[in-house]
Amino acid sequence: LFVPDDLEPGLEFDAGQQQSHYLAHVLRLGEGAEVLLFNGRDGEWSAAIAAKSKKAVRLKVLDLQRPQPPLPDLVYCFAPLKQGRLDYLVQKAVEMGAGVLQPVITQHTQVAKPGIERLRANVVEAAEQCGILAVPEVREAEKLERLLANWDKERRLIFCDEDASTTNPLPALQAVSEKKLALLVGPEGGFSEDERKMLRALPFVTAIPLGPRILRADTAAVAALAAIQATIGD
Ligand code: SAH
Secondary structure: OEOOOOOOOOOEEEOOHHHHHHHHHHOOOOOOOEEEEEOOOOEEEEEEEEEEOOOOEEEEEEEEEEEOOOOOOEEEEEOOOOHHHHHHHHHHHHHOOOOEEEEEEOOOOOOOOOOHHHHHHHHHHHHHHOOOOOOOEEOOOEEHHHHHHOOOOOOEEEEEOOOOOOOOOHHHHHOOOOOOEEEEEOOOOOOOHHHHHHHHOOOOEEEEOOOOOOOOHHHHHHHHHHHHHHHOOO
16 A cells, blocks of 8 residues: 555554555455555555554554665656546556656647646556555656757667657667666657657667557557567666
8 A cells, every 4th residue: 555654663544545445345354454555765564454443444554574666767758648548658657667757748749738646646556556666756747849958868768759660669679778768659649740850860869660550659658668678678
């Protein structure tokens, strides 16, 4: 369970309504049962159910089980999509190893800036689900040009280019030597010609194809992250 507070042995607190329901009625845990907590800062803590009441489950923190692992050093840059698909895309990115989520506003981005609180809630849910102890960082949306102008040159930016001339991403990915990585996926409307030209001209950018078909942006994200995991990996 994700608990966004400082934890220490002996601390007792009431779980939130949703989490209490999950513990008492979904997992049907009784007093004394042990659960694992993480706060995205110092790692994984064991805790026991101290008491159950109508309104909440009371937890008692036992001790630190596992220190907080580092976040994967992959920055996932994405043009925001319509909310439902955005929720999906953010969860997949976290499951597939993104450590930082960077919304990017491009020329053809059709949606308003995404609600950062909702993105963060999706990230926490995905982190809980895939059992990572860290909570990936969600940054404020940035315009593509500004993001590239301030880019950390030691970080390789892998750009999914639907107009690439080849179809297999692996050769380009295998040529990447940097450990610090970022991935950029465009909006439903794709990148503009100017954006594509600008990206291809940058020394820290590697353009990759993702097969011969046009993928939806959220499909492209998973396909690219899987290809990266298969070659460079974390
Ligand atoms: N331009 C297309 C759709 C863009 S798909 C159109 O207008 O229909 C959204 C994003 O997914 C693209 O910007 C690109 O980053 C990625 N993408 C989709 N298919 C891809 C492919 N075959 N190769 C590389 N990237 C792809």
